Amino acid sequence: MALRKKKSEAIEMRKKGASYSQIKEKLKVSKSSLSLWLHDMPLPEKRLRELRDWNAVRIERFSNTMRRKRESRWAEVRKRAAKDIRTLSKRELLIASLFLYWGEGAKTMPASTSLSNTDPAMIRFFIQWLELLGVPRNRLRVYVHLYTDMNVRRELSYWSKALDLPLTSFRKPYIKTSKRSGLSYPQKFGHGTCNLIYENRDISEYVRMSLDYIRSEFAVTDGV
Numbered sequence: 506m507a508l509r510k511k512k513s514e515a516i517e518m519r520k521k522g523a524s525y526s527q528i529k530e531k532l533k534v535s536k537s538s539l540s541l542w543l544h545d546m547p548l549p550e551k552r553l554r555e556l557r558d559w560n561a562v563r564i565e566r567f568s569n570t571m572r573r574k575r576e577s578r579w580a581e582v583r584k585r586a587a588k589d590i591r592t593l594s595k596r597e598l599l600i601a602s603l604f605l606y607w608g609e610g611a612k613t614m615p616a617s618t619s620l621s622n623t624d625p626a627m628i629r630f631f632i633q634w635l636e637l638l639g640v641p642r643n644r645l646r647v648y649v650h651l652y653t654d655m656n657v658r659r660e661l662s663y664w665s666k667a668l669d670l671p672l673t674s675f676r677k678p679y680i681k682t683s684k685r686s687g688l689s690y691p692q693k694f695g696h697g698t699c700n701l702i703y704e705n706r707d708i709s710e711y712v713r714m715s716l717d718y719i720r721s722e723f724a725v726t727d728g729v
Contacts, residue, residue, distance in 0.1 A: 508538075511532045511534055512538075512542050514532060515528050515532055515534065515539060515542055515543060516542065516543065516546070518531070518532075519543050519546045519548075520546070522548060522552045524548070524556050525539050525540075525543075528543075595637060598633070598634060598637060599634070599637060602630065602631070602634035602637075603712070603715050603716060603719060604719075605620075605627070605630070605631070605634075606618075606620065606631075606712060606716070607716050607719065609621075609622065609627075610712075612713070614709075615706075615709060616704060616705065616706040616709050617702050617703065617704045617705075617709055618635070618702070618703045618705070618708055618709050618712055619700060619701065619702040619703070620700070620701055621650075621698055621699065621700040621701075622698065622699060623694055623695075623696070623697070623698050623699070625664070625667035625668060625696075625699070628667075628668055628699050628701055629667075629668060629669075631701060632645065632668065632670075632701065635703055635708075638708055638711070639708075640703050640705070640708060642670065642674075643674070644703060644704075644705075645670065645674055645701060645702070645703055646674060646675075646676055646701070646702045646703070646704070647664065647668070647670060647674050647675045647676065647699060647700070647701050647702075648675075648676050648677075648678065648679060648699075648700040648702070649661060649664055649675065649678040649679070649697050649698070649699055649700070650678065650679045650681060650697050650698040650699075650700065651678050651679070651680055651681065651697040652680070652681050652683060652684050652685035652694070652697065653680060653681065653682065653683070653684055654684040654685055654686055655685055655697060657678055657680070660678075660696050660697055661675055661678065663696050664696065664699055667696075668699070668701075678697075685697075
């Protein structure tokens with residue numbers, strides 16, 4: 506009786522355009538049984554094309570194949586880039602950091618050197634550069650900008666570990682009135698924005714004059 510009911514259900518599903526795989530998955534019957542029951546109920550060519558184009562397993566398999574190809578390609582490109590870049594010398598680190606600061610650093614406060622970003626790797630790079638300039642880590646100050654729906658203690662702990670700086674280096678965080686969940690790209694601000702500052706006139710002036718020198722190398726001359 507149960508098998509007869511399944512056969513009846515299989516026929517009804519087939520009439521509605523279901524594939525063998527779809528019927529098999531729902532009714533838990535063998536493919537051989539479906540072949541016996543539905544041998545005279547082939548699907549129209551249009552429906553077959555739809556099943557081929559929209560089959561979830563096929564789409565996932567294609568997606569996984571493309572992802573593996575992309576990751577393999579990226580790995581080769583990264584290997585080539587690593588070979589070209591190699592380990593940065595102190596001079597290269599100094600120059601790379603100056604260009605980073607030229608684009609991303611704060612330049613409104615005359616006696617401070619400051620950088621804000623959501624990426625801990627960029628802030629760590631900035632710290633390494635400051636240390637290269639002779640800045641002691643215990644003189645660095647950190648301000649974290651968070652949203653109202655974020656756990657302040659957890660985020661401060663995250664940044665402390667990510668930057669290898671004690672919590673004593675952190676000042677009271679700035680809490681924005683909006684929520685991170687309401688942002689168009691909340692994943693970009695997963696841990697808020699970190700602003701690292703070093704207050705020192707001599708370092709600030711050195712950085713500014715270094716950038717002034719770099720700008721002069723690319724500045725447009727009069728009459729051009």
